[in-house]
Amino acid sequence: MLKNQSKIPDSIKNAFAPDEFRANGHKLIDILADYIQQASSGSLDYVLPPVSPDEMLELWDDKLPAEPAGNFTEIIKGVLDRSNHLLHPRYVGHQATSPLPLAALCSLIGxxxxxxxxxxxxxxxxxxxxxxxxxxxxxxxxxxxxxxxxxxxxxxxxxxxxxxxxxxxxxxxxxxxxxxxxxxxxxxxxxxxxxxxxxxxxxxxxxxxxxxxxxxxxxxxxxxxxxxxxxxxxxxxxxxxxxxxxxxxxxxxxxxxxxxxxxxxxxxxxxxxxxxxxxxxxxxxxxxxxxxxxxxxxxxxxxxxxxxxxxxxxxxxxxxxxxxxxxxxxxxxxxxxxxxxxxxxxxxxxxxxxxxxxxxxxxxxxxxxxxxxxGTKFFGDYIDRVYDLTKEFAQIISQSPDFELAVEPECNIICFRYLKDQCMDINGLQFKIRKKILSEGSFYIVQTVLKDKAYLRCTIINPLTTIDDLKDLLDKVREVGQ
Ligand SMILES: Cc1ncc(COP(=O)(O)O)c(C=O)c1O
Incomplete structure (x- = not known):
């Protein structure tokens, strides 16, 4: 035991107490394990909860308390409920990954x-x-x-x-x-x-x-x-x-x-x-x-x-x-x-x-x-899986007369657009489709413009995404596009 630790205020001692860490840690791991289960099985209500920046501003307190007031588990749940769920197999948006849970544990050690x-x-x-x-x-x-x-x-x-x-x-x-x-x-x-x-x-x-x-x-x-x-x-x-x-x-x-x-x-x-x-x-x-x-x-x-x-x-x-x-x-x-x-x-x-x-x-x-x-092979297999899956998805799109592929995908990034008969503004339609899908929260997809043509853009980065998720995405685009 080091000398004079008895003089350290209790509030500081408690914040660093191993038992407090153990108790919070066990609670946290239980919450996160449930979260992984819900996110990866797709049973969350939304991929990205449809909360505007202004609404999100209202959801969090402005004033930080001078005295202890916050409840750790409630804060965690608030963060989990309101975040973009990259572990959801229907997250097919930007190139941010669904991290390996083991890597998240390593981050905790870091x-x-x-x-x-x-x-x-x-x-x-x-x-x-x-x-x-x-x-x-x-x-x-x-x-x-x-x-x-x-x-x-x-x-x-x-x-x-x-x-x-x-x-x-x-x-x-x-x-x-x-x-x-x-x-x-x-x-x-x-x-x-x-x-x-x-x-x-x-x-x-x-x-x-x-x-x-x-x-x-x-x-x-x-x-x-x-x-x-x-x-x-x-x-x-x-x-x-x-x-x-x-x-x-x-x-x-x-x-x-x-x-x-x-x-x-x-x-x-x-x-x-x-x-x-x-x-x-x-x-x-x-x-x-x-x-x-x-x-x-x-x-x-x-x-x-x-x-x-x-x-x-x-x-x-x-x-x-x-x-x-x-x-x-x-x-x-x-x-x-x-x-x-x-x-x-x-x-x-x-x-x-x-x-x-x-x-x-x-x-x-x-x-x-x-x-x-x-093992390194696991990561090679992951690349094969998502690159192959994207090619399979591209094949389905190519065979669908109401869709147009921007280009055959070389990797796990794919751009396509929905073609609607007699639509005068096909570019605007893609933006509207994306907005509507995001407001429903069933998928997270993004968009891009290539040579003045607007496309829906997906990065199939989550290894838990399946071809059925992607077929459902096309159906969703059709439904919303109509
Ligand atoms: C080709 C390429 N280079 C650089 C970046 C930037 O990387 P980061 O987001 O890690 O800063 C990106 C991000 O999407 C990228 O696709």
Whole structure:
């Protein structure tokens, strides 16, 4: 027993009391186990409860009590009742996953240990687990032994981190120290279908919108590699210094994989940095069946790979992996004597040298544990299941004359629209259908616009979703559309 603990106020002692934790924890696990049962069996009333932002504002107290007043279980139930239920098999919306319950338990451990690994001392285990996971992912990419990386908070930050390294590598001077020079006109060629975080990263980096050089896509929304030369020459003739190409592996809207081999060869020809945004699609590397979608990814200088999308992990947990270990130190060159003792490269274990964050979640721990417990094959089988299911769904849509597919799905993202006879505003109809379905709460789906045509968009990300759920979705769209 440590000395003088008797002087600690009872309210503080009680908040940290193991018995209080045990009692609350048992209650919590019971509530969550019931929730998993209800959500995954589809017996909840709504996928997304139809509560507007203004109504939600009214449902929660403005004033926080000065004295103990809140009931833990009531607050949890309020959160569960009013949230979007990603564990529901009829959640087929954005690319946020139905997390593995075991991963959620790991998050609890992460929250309690709070070993935020800015530096090794503050998160010794999770620092090393990051390295182990990066090693496994690098192997799947096909990188050699001189590779390195780390985890960061989301694909958006991952893209920024990788592109900062690309900027440092291609600027021709120490842009991190000297800042952007007006004369340099650095630019990055990006797929017309790139995620908005790529453009945002270039603007955050001070390169401006001018730096974004879009490469047109083909009819299936893959970057059109026949347009690379022309786009590059035009940008160069306009005085821009193209330093990199950012490719989709795969794209957000339609899940289209760019031809990484051809883009890699083009980058080699002109000495450009090659960045592959695999936030959604890099997980297909785990699948024997779908790995070929990423042929050529080993040519990329940097890869971003979210485990909170297609590896069933809770948000956020993104790997940023560099072909050349040295590049992983190029994004940031901050000196902070209160944190670091030596040069960044001598302190490979102090990851804040290389990440935007100082404090960050114990984000490698969830994936590492689940990979150990369930085995890597489990994750490959998951990819196969949802990619296959999406293709089966596409086949049904193609055979239905009242539906139109935007494009054959390459992965588990699918866009389609309902065609109603004599409807003058087919685009408006899709938006109305989505709104109505959401108001009923039977499914959660999203929408997108491609070449001026509106589509309903689904990401079939929950492994518990079945073809019957998807057939019911088409029936629901028909019913509402009529
Ligand atoms: C291709 C792609 N890149 C990046 C992102 C951004 O990832 P995050 O939401 O983890 O920031 C997304 C998100 O949907 C994406 O689809």
């Amino acid at each position: 929250a309690l240990l709070n070993n935020s690994n800015a530096i090794y001392e503050m998160g010794p285990v999770t620092t090393i687990l990051e390295k182990k996971l990066i090693g496994w992912m690098s192997g799947l990419i096909g990188y050699g032994s001189n590779t390195d990386g780390f985890f960061t908070s989301g694909g958006t930050l991952g893209n920024l981190t990788a592109l900062l390294a690309a900027r440092q590598s291609g600027a021709g001077y120490d842009i991190w120290t000297e800042g952007c020079k007006e004369s340099s006109k650095l630019a990055v060629m990006v797929s017309e279908q790139c995620h908005y975080s790529i453009k945002r990263a270039l603007q955050i980096m001070g390169l401006g919108e001018e730096a974004v050089v879009p490469v047109p896509c083909n009819e299936t929304f893959n970057l059109d590699t026949d347009k690379l030369e022309e786009t590059y020459q035009k940008a160069t003739a306009n005085g821009k210094k193209v330093i990199a190409i950012a490719a989709n592996a795969c794209s957000t809207a339609t899940g289209s994989y760019d031809d990484l081999e051809a883009i890699g060869a083009f980058c080699e020809k002109y000495g450009l940095w090659f960045h592959a945004d695999g936030a959604h699609g890099a997980s297909a590397l785990i699948s024997d069946k779908y790995r070929t979608l990423l042929k050529g990814i080993h040519m990329a200088d940097s890869v971003v790979w979210d485990t909170h999308k297609m590896m069933l992990m809770p948000a956020l947990s993104t790997a940023v992996i560099f072909k050349n270990a040295d590049s992983s130190y190029e994004s940031f060159s901050q000196k902070a004597s209160y944190l670091f003792e030596k040069d960044a490269r001598e302190e490979w274990y102090n990851l804040a040298h290389r990440t935007m964050e100082c404090t960050k979640l114990m984000m490698s721990f969830n994936a590492y544990t689940c990979l150990c417990v369930y």
